[in-house]
Amino acid sequence: MSNYHIKHLEEYYQIYRKSIREPENFWEEVAEEHFLWRKKWDKVLSWDFAKPEIKWFEGAKLNITENCIDRHLVTRGEKTAILFEPNNPDEPAQHITYQQLFERVNKMANVLKSQGIKKGDRVCIYVPMIPELAIAILACARIGAIHSVVFAGFSATALLTRINDSDCKMVITSDGSYRGAKTIDLKGIVDEALESCPGIEKVLVVKRTGGNITMKEGRDMWLQPLLDEASKQCPAEIMDAEDPLFILYTSGSTGQPKGMVHTTAGYMVYTAYSFKNAFQYRENDVYWCTADIGWITGHSYIIYGPLANGATTVLFEGVPSYPDFGRFWEIIDKHKVNQFYTAPTAIRALAKQGSEMVEKFDLSSIKVLGSVGEPINEEAWHWYNDNVGKKKSPIIDTWWQTETGAIMITPIPFVTPTKPTYATLPFIGVQPAIVNEAGEELKGNQVEGRLCIKFPWPSMARTIWRNHKRYKETYFSTYKNMYFTGDGALRDEVGYYRITGRVDDVIIVSGHNLGTAPIEDAINEHPAVAESAIVGFPHDIKGTALYAFVTLKDAGESRIHENLRKEINQLITERIGPIAKLDKIQFTAGLPKTRSGKIMRRILRKIAEKDTSNLGDISTLLNPECVKEIMDEAL
Numbered sequence: 001m002s003n004y005h006i007k008h009l010e011e012y013y014q015i016y017r018k019s020i021r022e023p024e025n026f027w028e029e030v031a032e033e034h035f036l037w038r039k040k041w042d043k044v045l046s047w048d049f050a051k052p053e054i055k056w057f058e059g060a061k062l063n064i065t066e067n068c069i070d071r072h073l074v075t076r077g078e079k080t081a082i083l084f085e086p087n088n089p090d091e092p093a094q095h096i097t098y099q100q101l102f103e104r105v106n107k108m109a110n111v112l113k114s115q116g117i118k119k120g121d122r123v124c125i126y127v128p129m130i131p132e133l134a135i136a137i138l139a140c141a142r143i144g145a146i147h148s149v150v151f152a153g154f155s156a157t158a159l160l161t162r163i164n165d166s167d168c169k170m171v172i173t174s175d176g177s178y179r180g181a182k183t184i185d186l187k188g189i190v191d192e193a194l195e196s197c198p199g200i201e202k203v204l205v206v207k208r209t210g211g212n213i214t215m216k217e218g219r220d221m222w223l224q225p226l227l228d229e230a231s232k233q234c235p236a237e238i239m240d241a242e243d244p245l246f247i248l249y250t251s252g253s254t255g256q257p258k259g260m261v262h263t264t265a266g267y268m269v270y271t272a273y274s275f276k277n278a279f280q281y282r283e284n285d286v287y288w289c290t291a292d293i294g295w296i297t298g299h300s301y302i303i304y305g306p307l308a309n310g311a312t313t314v315l316f317e318g319v320p321s322y323p324d325f326g327r328f329w330e331i332i333d334k335h336k337v338n339q340f341y342t343a344p345t346a347i348r349a350l351a352k353q354g355s356e357m358v359e360k361f362d363l364s365s366i367k368v369l370g371s372v373g374e375p376i377n378e379e380a381w382h383w384y385n386d387n388v389g390k391k392k393s394p395i396i397d398t399w400w401q402t403e404t405g406a407i408m409i410t411p412i413p414f415v416t417p418t419k420p421t422y423a424t425l426p427f428i429g430v431q432p433a434i435v436n437e438a439g440e441e442l443k444g445n446q447v448e449g450r451l452c453i454k455f456p457w458p459s460m461a462r463t464i465w466r467n468h469k470r471y472k473e474t475y476f477s478t479y480k481n482m483y484f485t486g487d488g489a490l491r492d493e494v495g496y497y498r499i500t501g502r503v504d505d506v507i508i509v510s511g512h513n514l515g516t517a518p519i520e521d522a523i524n525e526h527p528a529v530a531e532s533a534i535v536g537f538p539h540d541i542k543g544t545a546l547y548a549f550v551t552l553k554d555a556g557e558s559r560i561h562e563n564l565r566k567e568i569n570q571l572i573t574e575r576i577g578p579i580a581k582l583d584k585i586q587f588t589a590g591l592p593k594t595r596s597g598k599i600m601r602r603i604l605r606k607i608a609e610k611d612t613s614n615l616g617d618i619s620t621l622l623n624p625e626c627v628k629e630i631m632d633e634a635l
């Protein structure tokens, strides 16, 4: 295990330098030592960012579930793999051992096969945070089916767009889901979506809430009776290193969401290695990531990374505020959690409740705290450090993306001295570059610009599902021979990175990536709306919230604006989901546009941020007169 756990800063630099100078040797050693291969690779890496084409461990054969489950059975069969904490604190927690996980995944895999799923088929998983979600994911991986998990808070329209984009054959869902005091009719949402999904042949339904649902004859089946019949043995499909493992959708600045494709071997090696080092996970630690598995954080750091290390990973069904704002701390105390990974938006919401809620519980088990999803502001960082970590547990501010598959910039706890609001140093093997708008790399320290990555890393997404052109245009065309992240960043005097936020039209609300285009499309569907533009503005809890500028077809629209606002938000809830609701809607006579007709979001952003001292030159606009009116009426 020589190069698996990094112990001190000097060692970090040594390993980092090696990973940069000899990336192939470095990753080959990690891959050789720590994983189970059916056949080793012929070539560690081949790449060309111009095409772009990236291949890691070409020629290797493996199954990721043998690495996440089977190989642990001898030494960790009775160890808890998944520790399920239900939404309702009175419902007992479930400890699913590696042996039980093995059996449940194999049974599920056999059910999928018996329902016609084969290697390469796409299976949509729309299941809340219950063990069956993890089991369904692993069962797909077991038989080589490509899972496409859709966050169970998305609406029917968002679900159907994703199902159709990747031509899924099957949906796995549940009758309903629990979220705090609410029960959600998940199956009803699926039924609505499937009216427009001709490719779906089968729907498997997990029983969770016992709600009243309809089952469509010939299409819908309860999962449990099928599982009861299925065998506990399902041989793992032998996959090529570069076979797709999953598709996961993320928003872009324009157009439909992008189905990022992650492949098998490189994703496994890098998520496992980064999990172990970024969290300094030790055998018998209890690790908890509060993200939903519907996002990349859950894929990589609730399921694949922890399980590949034989870890105990907590899966929490509920929300931080139910039954009260002490729930997170209660769970940490109850299960003696050692590594806790959450998002700044949750930290801000909990901090708002004061420290009394935290003090009621014993958090002494905590060794490492993590943050992900958006920049963590200084106040939230200190609150987290003082009240949760009691100033003794390092906070790792981990920067990464759906596209990167795993953590890219992060302190290593007990190794890298932390600095509030800084993600600090690149993880092993990661070669960041800061470039200016002309695409020139800014070398040296104390520079600020756009964040790119100039060399491949094993867990990077390989393409956008059936749209390689868009993959190339979005990530590899802005700057030559570099992957462009869409984020701004600075490098300080000691070489630490600080992420300054998105430089494109993606807005991060409560740590969720929201592209402006689908939200604007939803607003524009309202019959009274002519046009709209969305920008972000600073918000106490959400980090960034959405501000819409909307022009109406009939400026003298008689309905009162309050009703219109409700109707617009209702449309957004239906088309995307409640996470995309607007906090502010300003009705305006016009939107500032360039002479070529492009909406000048930069100006709107400044107005929404209440930073209008320097709007820049607006005289070149097509309609400069509308700017003053918008400013005067800003909310």
Ligand code: WTA
Pocket (backbone or CB within 6 Å): 250, 295, 296, 297, 371, 372, 373, 374, 375, 376, 397, 398, 399, 400, 401, 402, 403, 423, 485, 486, 487, 499, 501, 502, 508, 511, 512, 513
């Ligand atoms: C933002 C989540 C600052 C960033 C894993 C990125 C962050 C986008 C951080 C990806 C962080 C994520 N500090 N910003 N520690 N982590 N981001 O695809 O803008 O949901 O590009 O992946 O979130 O969001 P995604």
